[in-house]
Amino acid sequence: MTLKAATLDHKIRNRKSLLLQLAEQRGLAGLLHGDSPLSFGARFEIRRQLDEAARQKNLETIVQLAHRASSDDVGSEPDPDWLSHFLALAENIRHPAMQQFWAGILTQEIARPGHCSIPALNCLRQMTQKDALLLQRASALSCHFGDDQLRLLFGYQHRTMLQGLRQHKLSLGHHRLSYAGLLQLFELGLLHQSELESGELPAGAPLRLALHSRQLVLTPARKGVRLLYYRFTSIGNELAALMSDNPPGDYLRELTELLAPLGLLEGA
Template identity: 40%
Template sequence: MAEQDKPEVVDVHPDKRQHQDHKNKEDADLRGSKGRLKAIASEYYVDARLQEVEQEDLAHRSATRQRHVMQKQQANLEAIIALTYDQCHSETAQTPDPDWLVRFFDLARNIHGHAMQQLWAKILKQEMLRPGSTSIKALTILETMTQREAQALQRACALSSTFGQDSTKKLVTGFRRRQGLVQLLRPEPPHKLSLGHYQLSYTDLMLLMDLGLILRTELESGVIEMQPAMPFKLQDTQYMLTPLHKGMRLYYYRFSPTGHELAKLVGKRVHPDYHHAICELLAEGFEMHSDVGDTVNTHA
């Protein structure tokens, strides 16, 4: 018996397949550098020389692009105002300084990302509640910052602390004893930890230094006196530090005045692992009491 011919498979949706093939080709083109560049150039109205058809004259194209830029800037400002309004409640507020407002809007119009727009909205609300809270210099630096740089600052703030009577934020990295005669013969290594283990890489640290938000040199505090105990505020917890030995000093990186100013805007996160690690480290050289009465260590 002869083998029967197999029935012919008929594609009942040729248009659908053609559409899918076309879409796959478009996706592949977009993944390539040329396709990606075309998409970017089209979005920003600078793709005339990449088109095969004749475009309008240069003056018309320039006017179109400028109109597009102004529309985007207007949309950015309106988004920031809407976000500020959502953050406001029934607080007593004032009108910020007119010169400050002009500079604020001039800089804020170029803020496109939603997360950064939320930050600028927070700044505007704070300025209405407490005029003079954020300087024009801080706004100028913030306007140049990318999302990645802002996230690096936020990670640094999560590790920040203050000590003594100085309220400027710092990144404490460890401590050492002052080198006496015995220590010179048998030096004691400093007790330190790496910030890179707590999501603040060396690259991030250098990035913040390049922006002028953290001073470039790791500093060493003066000798910490045995009495009275020194205040040490780590994130939301207040400690009192009493050295176990004479001549104790802390190592730290210091936020610049502008960095400290911006840190107050983005520094609400905490890093529990760092908190635990720095307390364990400091407990090797200090007696620490928290503001709730707990004792971190009880060395003799």
């Protein structure tokens, strides 16, 4: 009992110390130190200067990271309105991993203006690092077939004469994309919420599945097969395209095992 109480006191002291540290970093510790010789107005001015200095540091860090990542290839100047909007949003990005991501967007925009829209930037500004990691995982598991729209393929369905409609699915949760993660991507407007099915795949007609640098070609041996997937929204498609992770090997293995019974599967 004594040990438990001591542990609780230790946690309280740590939290107070952490809160004091955060308050001092943001210029909000005036009352925590007792009577201050500075007025509230003077302390506000100090906090404003700290905030402005932090925003300046954020932008300079992102520009430095973008400069390091840029090559000597020919580039083009981004649209001025886009650049102003980018800077207005990026100045509040403090997390190093997210600064790296925003630097990558700036680098790609200079290489190919129009690559990332302003609505996509607005969506990205609302995302935490955890959200960005979820999108990165979804992007790594994504593919496209028939067009350039990214999809999260997770199964298929087919009709049998004796058993009717049957479905076969893999678990995205086994590949670090849980249902809670999917719900978060739905909430952010990056994935459409409903499970979708493709048109019926013609028997004997090859279908090319592009999974980043990997290519699978499925030639169904029977009629009545439809693929099951989640589709990225237009903004989700934009932001996911900025993340170039290849599909994990365990997902590729499970996907090929899932699709192999449908017919000829090449590239597995």
